[in-house]
Amino acid sequence: MRAAPVNGTDAESGLHVNAAPNGGGKPLRILHVTAGSDAGGLSRYIYDLCSAMHAQGHQVAVAGERGAWHWLFENAPWPWIDVPIKSLPLTGWKTSRILRRHLAEHPVDVLHTHYRRGTLLARRLQKTPSGARVPILYTVHLSHMAIGWPQRMLTDFGDHTHAASAQARRWLLEDAHLPSERVTVIPHGIDPVRFPIADAAQRASARESFGLSIADRVALYVGRLDYPKNVRWMLEFAATAGAAMPDLRVLLVGEGPEEARLRAEVVARGLESRVFMLGHRNNPLAAYQAADALLLPSEREGFSLVTAEAMSVGIPVLRTRTSGSEELILEGVTGRSVAIEREAFVTGATEFFADHGKLTEMGRAAAIHVREHFTFDRQLGLTLDLYHRLAARAATPHLH
Numbered sequence: 001m002r003a004a005p006v007n008g009t010d011a012e013s014g015l016h017v018n019a020a021p022n023g024g025g026k027p028l029r030i031l032h033v034t035a036g037s038d039a040g041g042l043s044r045y046i047y048d049l050c051s052a053m054h055a056q057g058h059q060v061a062v063a064g065e066r067g068a069w070h071w072l073f074e075n076a077p078w079p080w081i082d083v084p085i086k087s088l089p090l091t092g093w094k095t096s097r098i099l100r101r102h103l104a105e106h107p108v109d110v111l112h113t114h115y116r117r118g119t120l121l122a123r124r125l126q127k128t129p130s131g132a133r134v135p136i137l138y139t140v141h142l143s144h145m146a147i148g149w150p151q152r153m154l155t156d157f158g159d160h161t162h163a164a165s166a167q168a169r170r171w172l173l174e175d176a177h178l179p180s181e182r183v184t185v186i187p188h189g190i191d192p193v194r195f196p197i198a199d200a201a202q203r204a205s206a207r208e209s210f211g212l213s214i215a216d217r218v219a220l221y222v223g224r225l226d227y228p229k230n231v232r233w234m235l236e237f238a239a240t241a242g243a244a245m246p247d248l249r250v251l252l253v254g255e256g257p258e259e260a261r262l263r264a265e266v267v268a269r270g271l272e273s274r275v276f277m278l279g280h281r282n283n284p285l286a287a288y289q290a291a292d293a294l295l296l297p298s299e300r301e302g303f304s305l306v307t308a309e310a311m312s313v314g315i316p317v318l319r320t321r322t323s324g325s326e327e328l329i330l331e332g333v334t335g336r337s338v339a340i341e342r343e344a345f346v347t348g349a350t351e352f353f354a355d356h357g358k359l360t361e362m363g364r365a366a367a368i369h370v371r372e373h374f375t376f377d378r379q380l381g382l383t384l385d386l387y388h389r390l391a392a393r394a395a396t397p398h399l400h
Contacts, residue, residue: 028387029059029108033099033118035085036065039255039280040224041305042114042141043069045188047076052380054078061106063099064118068255085117096124103130109391111136119156135159135390141302143168143323144175157182160390162383164188164303165323184386187327188303189379190370195312197367198289206289210276216249217353220291220315222284222306225256228299230320232258233345235265237295238275241350248274248353253287255280288313292359293335293352297345298322311335311370316362318352320345328374334366 030053037043050060054077062073063081073080081102083095103125111126111134113119119138125131138158143165157176161183163169169185172178198206204214212218221234231252238250252262252275259277266275281287284306288294294310296319303324307317311328317335319325325337338348353359 027058028053028110028384028391029106030061030110030112030387031099031103031106031108032060032062032064032112032114033085033122034062034064034114035117036067037070037073037080038067039069041302043067043072044305045139045141046114047072048376049380049383050076050078052376053384059106059108061102061108063102085115085121095121096128099125100128100130103128103134108134109394110134110387113138113158114141116155119158122158123156133394135394137162137386137390140164140168140172142300143171143302144300160184160386162186162386166326167323168302171323186379186382186386187324187374188305188308189374189376190305190308190312191376192312192371195285195288195309197312197314202289206286209286210251210278210290212249212290213247216247217245217356218249218251218291219349219353220251220253220287220294220310221296222253222287222294222310223296223298225252225254225258225262227258229256230297230299230342230345231262232265233297233342234295235262235269235271235275236342237346237349238271239269240346241353242271242274244350245353250275251287251291252277253279253281253284284309285313288315291315292356293318293363295345295349295352296320297342299340301325304328308370308374311363311366314363314367316352316359316366318349328369330365330369332362334362334369 032046034046046062050062053060061079061081063083065084065086083098085095111122113122113136119136122136126134136158137160139162157178161172161178163172163183163185164187166185169183172183173180207214221231223229225231234250234252242248263277266272288310293315294317296304296307296317298320301322301324307319307324307328310317311334317329319329319337320340321337329335329337336348336352338344
């Protein structure tokens, strides 16, 4: 089932969602179990998916602890269930009791989990009358984690596992040893209406708002200022490439535990005129419009929505070869990928910015690529298909 054309806009996320019925199928009942409403793409993924499903008449709820981004969920038209998941297993009894009561009053078709602890909790719920035979779908948001013997004892990939990229799927098959039939790849998607292609006037206006010149070369990072993002490599790039490119400017958008240390390092290295830390922005559109390219030096990624967002606006991306890079980066066409190594990243980024005409050409191709393959509408349709299949299989025991 594919989502119908959009005809509404969610006030919190800006996401355009289809408010029409869900295509004639039975409305779904989904409970998301997450660690908390923490800062980052995971919270955005859950919120956007729930917004669209609620608009189509499905029943959704989210369970977890309140985090730094709980503002995103505060006015949502579906329930948030406060449970102390991060303290498991110490709070296991209390958490299970809260969710058992919720399931008894509000039965669900699928338990959709987003952390390993959440999946272990969902297993407990399956052993209760209200949770019996409810399938668990586990989304891998960050692949290529350590998965040796100690971690395997505390890891549960659910009854079915959703991977957002081909790299994550290979990791699940080769390292976690999951059977291929238990893994479904559904890439994340973005709303092109929310991230339109920037024209010259918008680019000039965005640069002026940040105190930048139209002649500047502008590199952008958007994301958490935390491990495993390797944000310090952006400072290395600014310091190394600055000698050859005095017009280089680096914008860092985000917040996190490394923010104070990064600000101090910018000053210590004399990069104040070249590196601008903009803090968190609910909508990074203006930053995308101001940039010539996005740089992403992460050690690990689940997919990278910011890569798709930037490409949708019409700027190319250079990123490390983490999950999602194979799908989004067509080498030399929509951007470039480099090894997950500091020197390779700095050298690659310097070469990337050397040819402004090539950046413009790749930006145009990037916008087309995202619109053809990585829209939220497509993600939603494939996710609903998977939910329906899992719910139908659970209702028909002989299909297991």
